[in-house]
Amino acid sequence: MRSIAILAATGAALFALGASAGTTVPPEPDMVANTCSQCHGDRGISSAPLFPNLAAQDKDYLITQLKNFREHKRSDAHAQAYMWGMAGPLSDDAIADISAYFAALPAPQGAKNLDSAEVAAGRTIFEKGIDAENVPACGACHGDTAAGTSTIPRLAGQHREYLAAQILAFRTNQRNDPVMHGNVEHMTDEQIRQIASYLSSL
Amino acid sequence: MLTKSSSTGARSMWLAIAGAVSLLVLSATQAAAVPSYARQTGLACEACHTVFPELTPFGRKFKLNGYIINNREQIGDVDQAAHKNLALSFFSPVSAMVVASYTHTAKAAPDSNGLGNANNGTAAYPQQLSLFYAGEITPQIGSFIQLTYDPGSGAIGMDNSDIRYADSAATNGGKINWGISLNNNPTVQDLWNTVPAWSNPYMASAAAQTPEAATLIDQSLAGNTAGVTAYAMLNNTFYGEFGVYTSAPQGVGQPYDTAADTLISGGAPYWRFAGQWEWGDNSFEIGTYGMSAKTRVAGSCDMQTQLTDSAGNPVDVFTTSSGPCQTLSAGPTDNYLDVALDTQYQFIADHHIVTAAATWIHENSKLNSTAAAFNLANGTDVMASSTHLDTVRGSLSYFYNRFIGGSIQPFEIFGSANPLLFDSANVKPNSDGVTFEADYLPWLNVKLGLAYTAYTKFNGASRNYDGAGRNASDNNTIYTYLWVAF
Numbered sequence: 001m002r003s004i005a006i007l008a009a010t011g012a013a014l015f016a017l018g019a020s021a022g023t024t025v026p027p028e029p030d031m032v033a034n035t036c037s038q039c040h041g042d043r044g045i046s047s048a049p050l051f052p053n054l055a056a057q058d059k060d061y062l063i064t065q066l067k068n069f070r071e072h073k074r075s076d077a078h079a080q081a082y083m084w085g086m087a088g089p090l091s092d093d094a095i096a097d098i099s100a101y102f103a104a105l106p107a108p109q110g111a112k113n114l115d116s117a118e119v120a121a122g123r124t125i126f127e128k129g130i131d132a133e134n135v136p137a138c139g140a141c142h143g144d145t146a147a148g149t150s151t152i153p154r155l156a157g158q159h160r161e162y163l164a165a166q167i168l169a170f171r172t173n174q175r176n177d178p179v180m181h182g183n184v185e186h187m188t189d190e191q192i193r194q195i196a197s198y199l200s201s202l
Numbered sequence: 203m204l205t206k207s208s209s210t211g212a213r214s215m216w217l218a219i220a221g222a223v224s225l226l227v228l229s230a231t232q233a234a235a236v237p238s239y240a241r242q243t244g245l246a247c248e249a250c251h252t253v254f255p256e257l258t259p260f261g262r263k264f265k266l267n268g269y270i271i272n273n274r275e276q277i278g279d280v281d282q283a284a285h286k287n288l289a290l291s292f293f294s295p296v297s298a299m300v301v302a303s304y305t306h307t308a309k310a311a312p313d314s315n316g317l318g319n320a321n322n323g324t325a326a327y328p329q330q331l332s333l334f335y336a337g338e339i340t341p342q343i344g345s346f347i348q349l350t351y352d353p354g355s356g357a358i359g360m361d362n363s364d365i366r367y368a369d370s371a372a373t374n375g376g377k378i379n380w381g382i383s384l385n386n387n388p389t390v391q392d393l394w395n396t397v398p399a400w401s402n403p404y405m406a407s408a409a410a411q412t413p414e415a416a417t418l419i420d421q422s423l424a425g426n427t428a429g430v431t432a433y434a435m436l437n438n439t440f441y442g443e444f445g446v447y448t449s450a451p452q453g454v455g456q457p458y459d460t461a462a463d464t465l466i467s468g469g470a471p472y473w474r475f476a477g478q479w480e481w482g483d484n485s486f487e488i489g490t491y492g493m494s495a496k497t498r499v500a501g502s503c504d505m506q507t508q509l510t511d512s513a514g515n516p517v518d519v520f521t522t523s524s525g526p527c528q529t530l531s532a533g534p535t536d537n538y539l540d541v542a543l544d545t546q547y548q549f550i551a552d553h554h555i556v557t558a559a560a561t562w563i564h565e566n567s568k569l570n571s572t573a574a575a576f577n578l579a580n581g582t583d584v585m586a587s588s589t590h591l592d593t594v595r596g597s598l599s600y601f602y603n604r605f606i607g608g609s610i611q612p613f614e615i616f617g618s619a620n621p622l623l624f625d626s627a628n629v630k631p632n633s634d635g636v637t638f639e640a641d642y643l644p645w646l647n648v649k650l651g652l653a654y655t656a657y658t659k660f661n662g663a664s665r666n667y668d669g670a671g672r673n674a675s676d677n678n679t680i681y682t683y684l685w686v687a688f
Contacts, residue, residue: 038263038267086244
């Protein structure tokens with residue numbers, strides 16, 4: 001019995017190591033501890049959907065966005081209200097450190113208790129797109145598991161409300177991105193809720 | 203049984219104290235939103251406020267953590283160990299706010315000199331003019347310091363003040379944010395918009411008649427105390443605070459003597475415990491706060507008599523009493539215990555904001571000092587008895603796009619009859635009613651408000667509460683104001 005227990009403990013430890021392999025978390029930058037964490041959490045998991053989860057987000061994407069905030073190139077309402085000020089004093093080195101920290105954190109857990117029909121419809125959109133609305137399959141760029149690739153952001157496990165707000169911002173060009181605007185400009189509010197629910201559930 | 207005709211120096215002194223407190227309250231309850239925080243952080247008002255001055259969850263964190271987020275260029279320095287030991291903003295965190303208002307009551311208020319009625323229809327410009335020093339002072343100390351010009355007294359005085367040191371520490375799987383606040387008004391340091399210093403109505407008329415009864419913690423000590431409190435928040439959920447207050451009256455010489463009217467004897471402990479939870483667009487808080495205090499009434503053995511000056515005008519003069527004078531350093535005390543419950547719910551979405559807040563303050567008191575002063579002045583032998591005073595206040599507000607909205611604010615004050623304290627015909631404190639307010643914000647730092655307050659009971663009764671035929675509804679008030687912060 002004792003051998004089994006040791007084996008089980010060893011296996012659990014190896015599993016835990018494997019889960020975090022290759023993602024050594026650097027020390028928490030002071031800026032994160034003192035400022036970023038107040039909205040995004042010390043471990044990159046925010047408590048309110050107004051603020052996105054940053055844990056396990058792509059480092060290059062975070063760098064790009066922080067520079068966009070700093071240089072006022074991203075102008076959706078919440079970016080102006082919050083992030084223009086927050087990112088204003090950040091140097092390139094500070095942006096790199098903050099981004100590396102959040103990128104190395106464990107990814108958020110998918111949301112539970114979502115409307116299963118809505119999630120299923122969202123999955124169809126994610127995997128197949130919507131031909132009638134000229135919406136391509138999201139997974140083509142964001143990856144099969146929505147984990148993102150380089151400057152294409154991770155969407156899995158993000159707050160449903162935040163995702164919906166961003167798609168709306170792309171649709172209305174409040175968040176200026178011609179590619180994303182073209183992808184979502186014909187999506188209905190219901191379809192936006194569906195895809196947001198599915199991504200949040202991952 | 204004491205009657206109004208037995209009113210003497212003690213009674214008059216109490217009323218004078220009540221009047222002075224009312225003036226302090228009027229100036230200190232005028233809440234504030236501070237643009238210098240926006241300048242310091244680079245964040246828009248909406249980050250910290252739903253509609254000013256009500257705080258969002260982020261605004262509560264900003265306050266909890268000492269008002270020190272600073273995203274602007276600073277003059278800094280470090281010591282030999284590379285610890286940051288200076289963080290001065292290039293520009294002082296100074297802001298201002300001005301309020302202009304117009305008040306009209308159902309019937310004109312009685313003239314303060316007993317000569318008929320006052321003018322009905324009061325324009326106040328400014329009703330209030332405040333200057334703030336609000337922002338980071340050192341890397342871990344921040345401030346909210348308000349100086350206010352009060353047109354009633356024609357003077358500039360200290361208003362709400364909260365200077366705090368804040369830090370944080372990691373715990374086993376969690377985080378504690380803690381700090382120490384030096385402030386001058388119990389509850390001004392609080393995070394939620396339920397407590398007396400920061401709850402609806404955020405702006406109220408200085409011209410309208412308002413109920414005379416208020417518990418000690420309900421702004422009665424605002425601006426004339428000094429307190430130090432220590433607080434901690436665990437995992438942004440459980441909040442605890444404990445501190446002690448003592449008197450620090452304004453406008454009187456030091457050391458404090460009988461000119462100070464009333465002083466806290468020793469220290470008055472203050473406590474606050476709350477839990478808050480945030481989920482989705484929602485947040486909820488429930489908690490308790492309170493304080494215990496012993497106070498002494500000073501100089502109340504002096505007889506107040508009315509003489510006539512050379513121009514024939516009546517002048518109140520305090521003469522020396524024949525009995526031994528009751529001092530601020532010895533003798534019986536008025537003993538207060540205030541215990542309050544509060545709760546708040548907020549829903550903050552992109553377009554719609556709903557806030558429900560409520561508090562119930564229960565006060566037990568035994569006014570030994572006031573009774574002794576009364577007896578000295580009147581030759582009576584009244585024993586102080588235990589009394590209670592309760593205040594229940596609520597607010598339900600809705601705003602659309604932080605642009606237009608309003609609130610319903612019911613209130614009720616009730617408690618024991620007390621001839622030592624209350625001037626109404628039946629010497630009861632009971633008042634209740636509701637305020638309806640509509641607000642329009644063309645910009646996030648400009649608010650136009652229109653409020654109507656209806657009383658169903660005022661200072662003890664619905665009808666003839668003052669024994670001179672005045673009814674509660676005579677004090678129904680229309681109040682409109684312009685509030686600009688810049």
